[in-house]
Amino acid sequence: xxxxxHSSPEQAQQAILDAAEALMIEVGPAGLRISAVAKKAxxxxxxxxxxxxxxxxxxxxxAERVGQRATARITKAIKQATDAEPEDRxxxxxxxxxxxxxxxxxKAAVWLHLSGAQSxxxxxxxxxxxxxxxxxxxxxxxxxxxNTNRLVMLVTLxxxxxxxxxxxxxxxxxxxxxxxxxxxxxxxxxxxxWLTEILLNLSDRQLNTSLSDNNQLESK
Numbered sequence: 001x002x003x004x005x006h007s008s009p010e011q012a013q014q015a016i017l018d019a020a021e022a023l024m025i026e027v028g029p030a031g032l033r034i035s036a037v038a039k040k041a042x043x044x045x046x047x048x049x050x051x052x053x054x055x056x057x058x059x060x061x062x063a064e065r066v067g068q069r070a071t072a073r074i075t076k077a078i079k080q081a082t083d084a085e086p087e088d089r090x091x092x093x094x095x096x097x098x099x100x101x102x103x104x105x106x107k108a109a110v111w112l113h114l115s116g117a118q119s120x121x122x123x124x125x126x127x128x129x130x131x132x133x134x135x136x137x138x139x140x141x142x143x144x145x146x147n148t149n150r151l152v153m154l155v156t157l158x159x160x161x162x163x164x165x166x167x168x169x170x171x172x173x174x175x176x177x178x179x180x181x182x183x184x185x186x187x188x189x190x191x192x193x194w195l196t197e198i199l200l201n202l203s204d205r206q207l208n209t210s211l212s213d214n215n216q217l218e219s220k
Contacts, residue, residue, distance in 0.1 A: 029115040063117035073099040
């Protein structure tokens, strides 16, 4: 393969990350090797090391990019849901869940997380919680930030689990594919819509538990 040249270090880095992401989707993070990335990017092996230092550095940079893209998508979708008319809220909220881990992008995000890649997960999640809480306040003025935190965690874990083994669990529990189309993403649409309607029908009062009472006591 002919070596490719780039006009700036930034362009070279993006080309390397593009190649690494495409390769990871094909083989998973465990099979991601510097030599394979270099070949796919049309560069020499030392170029990858020059820009990212090591395989771990490359994987961490890739996790950072995938995480930032996901946060940007989710941020935009939550803002749209916040502005949606009440009759459009279910569709708008379902779209928020649709944007979180779509297709190969979702697999890449989960694989990177499972591989132990380091990224700015904490500020990304804090931003999502902040926007989610603003959305919840438009529906339930008494919504607490603590419960919003828990709901974001619950939804995130559900969506990650769906990416990892959703189809297998669905089959094991006896759900048929009659609820969805043949496309793999569409086959998960029914679950996301169901989850959305549950979330929208939950008031903060319904989310209160003995733990909530303890938190209130501790804050006094």
